Amino acid sequence: xxxxxxxxxxxxxxxxxxxxxxxxxxxxxxxxxxxxxxxxxxxxxxxxxxxxxxxxxxxxxxxxxxxxxxxxxxxxxxxxxxxxxxxxxxxxxxxxxxxxxxxxxxxxxxxxxxxxxxxxxxxxxxxxxxxxxxxxxxxxxxxxxxxxxxxxxxxxxxxxxxxxxxxxxxxxxxx
Numbered sequence: 001x002x003x004x005x006x007x008x009x010x011x012x013x014x015x016x017x018x019x020x021x022x023x024x025x026x027x028x029x030x031x032x033x034x035x036x037x038x039x040x041x042x043x044x045x046x047x048x049x050x051x052x053x054x055x056x057x058x059x060x061x062x063x064x065x066x067x068x069x070x071x072x073x074x075x076x077x078x079x080x081x082x083x084x085x086x087x088x089x090x091x092x093x094x095x096x097x098x099x100x101x102x103x104x105x106x107x108x109x110x111x112x113x114x115x116x117x118x119x120x121x122x123x124x125x126x127x128x129x130x131x132x133x134x135x136x137x138x139x140x141x142x143x144x145x146x147x148x149x150x151x152x153x154x155x156x157x158x159x160x161x162x163x164x165x166x167x168x169x170x171x172x173x174x175x
Contacts, residue, residue, distance in 0.1 A: 012140075015073060019136050022068035026061040031124055033057035038116060050108050050119050051101060058100065062093040074144035081150045088143045096135045100127030 036042065037053035046052040066089050070078045079085040100123055107113045107122030 015140055016136065018073035019069065019139070022065050022073055023132055025068060026065040027124075027128065029064050030057045030061040030128075031120075033060055034124070035116070035120075038119065050104055050123070054101060054104055054123050055097070058093070058097045062090065062097075065093075066090075069139060069144070074139070077144040077146050077148070079144075079148055079150045084150070085143060089139065092135055092138045092143060095138075096131035099131040099134060103127035103130065 034053045034057035037047045037056060038050065040048055042048075047056050066086060069089070070082070070085070103126045104119060104123035107118055107126075113119075113122070
């Protein structure tokens with residue numbers, strides 16, 4: 001049983017916990033910005049609409065969570081080409097945003113639940129849960145996958161393999 005737990009801890013749980021902390025920070029940013037925009041505190045504009053405010057709040061929280069995930073959650077698996085990593089991270093975030101926006105759209109426009117409470121439940125609870133599960137799986141197994149060719153983990157593994165091969169050659173020559 002301990003081997004199973006150790007395997008799960010190393011492969012999934014450790015990342016999920018860190019991802020959750022980073023996500024919580026992103027959630028607070030998302031919630032704060034969306035409610036600030038929806039309240040009209042910054043004046044009238046497209047950003048005051050349910051979808052506009054949510055779009056902006058998710059964009060800001062996505063940048064914050066990329067930094068957190070890159071430099072803490074998946075720091076061992078981040079990639080040398082950070083622009084490609086950011087592009088892939090953003091693609092997954094946009095798809096996750098689509099999930100959140102779809103939940104908000106259905107609630108607000110199709111079901112007619114137009115209060116700020118309903119918008120928060122649909123966009124910041126239901127949409128968040130669905131989008132978070134989607135993002136975690138794709139960030140862990142695609143964007144920050146340990147086997148990515150330009151990932152720091154793959155580079156370290158190649159260097160270790162090359163060092164072992166060189167040592168084997170030296171050992172063979174010494175005989």
